[in-house]
Amino acid sequence: MKNIVKRLKNIIYLGMLSTCFFSNQSCTNYETPPPIRADIPESGPSTSIRKKVLWINIDGAAGQVVKDVSPAQITAMLAHSKYSWAGLSDSRTLSDGHRQSEDPVNWSTLLTGVAPGIHTISDGSYMPNITLDPTKPEQTVAYYPNIMDYIADANPAYKTLCITPWTDLNTNMLSNAALTLTTKNDEETKEATLRSLQEDDYTFTLLSFSGMFHAATAPGAAGGFSIKNPEYVAALNQIDSYIGEFLQAIQERKNFYYEDWLVVITSNHGGTAEGEYEGKSEEERNTFALFYFPHYGTSEMKEEMMxxxxxxxxxxxxxxxxxxxxxxxxxxxxxxxxxxxxxxxxxxxxxxxxxxxxxxxxxxxxxxxxxxxxxxxxxxxxxxxxxxxxxxxxxxxxxxxxxxxxxxxxxxxxxxxxxxxxxxxxxxxxxxxxxxxxxxxxxxxxxxxxxxxxxxxxxxxxxxxxxxxxxxxxxxxxxxxxxxxxxxxxxxxxxxxxxxxxxxxxxxxxxxxxxxxxxxxxxxxxxxxxxxxxxxxFPNTLPYYLSKPENVVMEHTLIAPQILYWLGVKIDSKLTGRVFLSGYSEAEEWREYE
Incomplete structure (x- = not known):
């Protein structure tokens, strides 16, 4: 019941703020009365260092295609990124009854940091798929926190924002964010994100673009999830331009010098040239991931499979x-x-x-x-x-x-x-x-x-x-x-x-x-x-191979641990993934070398 009440509150809050963001009528602005305003000191830039994360997921972006297209902004980011074009999404098969654009299995792994066999989520309810035995009233169902839970528990002052076009995901998984917005298209997602970067102060922002996915799966789409599909490639280049706008907005923030932004770009799955994405083939599992920090050097992850x-x-x-x-x-x-x-x-x-x-x-x-x-x-x-x-x-x-x-x-x-x-x-x-x-x-x-x-x-x-x-x-x-x-x-x-x-x-x-x-x-x-x-x-996770931070196969279970590490949140032992960005922590001390 507690969770239901919390979700209702978030939905009401979402509806109020969504009106401000997307309706043709602007929200009413109330001026601060002069006697009070006179007592408010001028706000200046904070000199305390604040870690922030912008996580951009591009639904259905096949890693090999992104590499081959080499979109301008993403390519420019590589000089300061730890990245991989050969990421591996979950080995799962979505049945016809569960075939939906959101891909709840991969999203749940990305957000919880635990493997599908552990979180057991398989449909848009985002509930664990556990059969309870009525003869065992003591039986419990294991629920795994998502990344917003970890962030809020670590510091309630850390505000979180989620902007995606996926209704079930927003309602059933992301409603615990401080604000969750459901958008109609990539343009709305871009505008909401830009406004937040320019006007708000969220510690963690997650957004999802769906244009590539829809271009690959639309009826009559020629080329599916491949470079031969012009609409698919055009959607990638459009999203790439949006990413450039985000980076510009971050650089123009008044506290930019005292903010360390980790920009994470991921995809949740790939797909075939025929438009299939719900299976276990290498094309369907091929993803990419990029961790950008302006003071990182470049490093392409050395993927080794087994x-x-x-x-x-x-x-x-x-x-x-x-x-x-x-x-x-x-x-x-x-x-x-x-x-x-x-x-x-x-x-x-x-x-x-x-x-x-x-x-x-x-x-x-x-x-x-x-x-x-x-x-x-x-x-x-x-x-x-x-x-x-x-x-x-x-x-x-x-x-x-x-x-x-x-x-x-x-x-x-x-x-x-x-x-x-x-x-x-x-x-x-x-x-x-x-x-x-x-x-x-x-x-x-x-x-x-x-x-x-x-x-x-x-x-x-x-x-x-x-x-x-x-x-x-x-x-x-x-x-x-x-x-x-x-x-x-x-x-x-x-x-x-x-x-x-x-x-x-x-x-x-x-x-x-x-x-x-x-x-x-x-x-x-x-x-x-x-x-x-x-x-x-499988990714090679043998100890001798993992002894070097660049020896990483980018699985979905690895994304949440890197973000939590960046924000200084303690890594729960229940997470399947491990932290590898700590191997590059010297770059986080860049101010000492100026």
């Missing part, structure tokens, strides 16, 4: 191993490496139920049978589990499943008499190594199937690569392999190497080829008839 397959409650992989080349027994050694990205559950937690196998072998119905071994996830711990003819060992590393990034998990084992030597590496760092008493002779009689994932497991991870050696690798090699998406095939001990990339996927979508000639492939194991492996495209 691929992966989801291992879920219905999809896993098996390697038939009748010769038991992937076995652990007396006198044998085995090293496993897997590059994974963990998926949070609906509560945005990375803690799942115990004993979910990632890779290994088990006999019978569980790993509690002699001859079973593997890498398991136990809550938020990484475990090696080995059950021999005498004894069981389960060395572990705690608290390493807790973020949405890609990581390299490695485990090496060597049978020495009645003991097992083991070591566990995480992103190339030795986290646990020792020996344990386990008679491994009977592990040789393990199952004849190697499993990756488990049809009975939670939907917990994506996998990019799996590698196995019939040797206990040296520490230096395990450290060097961490984060590598391609390793040499020359090592004679490398006996299994599965890369979850499009070229390794069979035509029927059911087999991932083994990179090692003559070794068995990985086959789909699913409880769903007709299921296939789906290879998805």
């Amino acid at each position: 691929y992966g397959v989801a291992m879920s409650s219905t999809v896993g992989g098996v390697v038939n191993d009748p010769d038991r080349i992937y076995s652990l027994g007396a006198g044998k050694s085995l090293t496993m490496e897997i590059i994974m990205q963990m998926k949070p559950n609906s509560s945005n937690s990375y803690t799942y139920a115990n004993w979910k196998m990632i890779i290994g072998k088990y006999k019978g119905n569980s790993g509690a049978t002699e001859g079973s071994w593997g890498i398991y996830r136990q809550s938020n711990r990484f475990d090696i589990y080995i059950r021999g003819s005498s004894g069981t060992t389960q060395p572990q590393v705690s608290n390493i499943f807790g973020d949405p990034y890609w990581h390299t998990y490695s485990a090496g084992m060597q049978s020495i008499g009645n003991r097992i030597a083991y070591k566990i590496f995480y992103d190339g760092e030795n986290k646990n190594s020792n020996t344990a008493s386990v008679t491994a002779a009977d592990v040789t009689t393990d199952a004849d199937v190697l499993r990756i994932g488990n049809s009975n497991s939670d939907p917990t991870f994506y996998v990019a690569e799996v590698r196995l050696w019939d040797a206990l690798l040296d520490d230096e090699v395990m450290t060097d392999n961490a984060g590598k998406l391609d390793i040499s095939l020359d090592d004679p001990h490398l006996i299994g190497y599965w890369k979850f990339v499009p070229e390794a996927l069979s035509e029927d979508g059911k087999t991932i080829s083994n990179q090692i000639e003559g070794k068995p492939d990985l086959e789909l194991s699913s409880t769903t008839a007709g299921a296939t492996f789906t290879v998805d495209k």
Whole structure:
């Protein structure tokens, strides 16, 4: 009820102020009485430094098209921007029932800073898509704040303004701004924004232009979201001229010297030459982003993509191993490496139920049978589990499943008499190594199937690569392999190497080829008839790659964290994205170098 009342207040307030902005009748101006006016000191420019943000979203602007057209104003901004033409919007498919211009999935990710699988918003209600169980009255629905919530909570004096043509977005997502305006077209959006920059003092302004989107999707539009569509290109150039007017208005503000403006330009999705935009193709996901500050140097983000397959409650992989080349027994050694990205559950937690196998072998119905071994996830711990003819060992590393990034998990084992030597590496760092008493002779009689994932497991991870050696690798090699998406095939001990990339996927979508000639492939194991492996495209977020601020693939989850960082708002740990603009913070001290 509280939220409903708040929305009604905002709508009433919006209606009153919209009349002032857009009606033919101007608002009445009341003069300050002379006796009072005499007591008001002349206002001069403030000398305190104030951070401000102007966020311009261009709906449906494909990054590659913007790059190829090279509109004058945006091109001029690049000399002082951190930017990318190869941004990646959400991997989502809008059904016919949800197909609408606003694209609520991408907008929700942009505004909340959390991934679609977490915010679960899928339609114009902008409400989480959660099925409540009536038998569980204690069940709660997780709502994620949007950027206006974070700004207002950090400093109630920070005024926020949102100007877009999207009615559902404004009513159901942006009504918590100090002022939200719904415009009819890009010209109205431009005029409202200019007036605000010239006359008002908002800390944060978000506006959305829809001209490019409408030019690409209008009935009979020739060329869709492509440079061959003249109307699409014309809309881009028109918006580009508006951006020039905004920058001029900012420079003419009386306090301009004491205001540090971050101008953010984004697009929410791309599209195809046929006018499609609601799918998962690379053209439909291609966006761009630009972070402009007059004192930045230029830096184009170095995008590196990777691929992966989801291992879920219905999809896993098996390697038939009748010769038991992937076995652990007396006198044998085995090293496993897997590059994974963990998926949070609906509560945005990375803690799942115990004993979910990632890779290994088990006999019978569980790993509690002699001859079973593997890498398991136990809550938020990484475990090696080995059950021999005498004894069981389960060395572990705690608290390493807790973020949405890609990581390299490695485990090496060597049978020495009645003991097992083991070591566990995480992103190339030795986290646990020792020996344990386990008679491994009977592990040789393990199952004849190697499993990756488990049809009975939670939907917990994506996998990019799996590698196995019939040797206990040296520490230096395990450290060097961490984060590598391609390793040499020359090592004679490398006996299994599965890369979850499009070229390794069979035509029927059911087999991932083994990179090692003559070794068995990985086959789909699913409880769903007709299921296939789906290879998805992801930004490279491996730690070695993210160690440099320019190594960024511009995902929608990254936009809100940069804006909050700029405004000095504490970054909530619930956000999926990370801050990278802090790597260029020296430019923010420009006044010290004048």
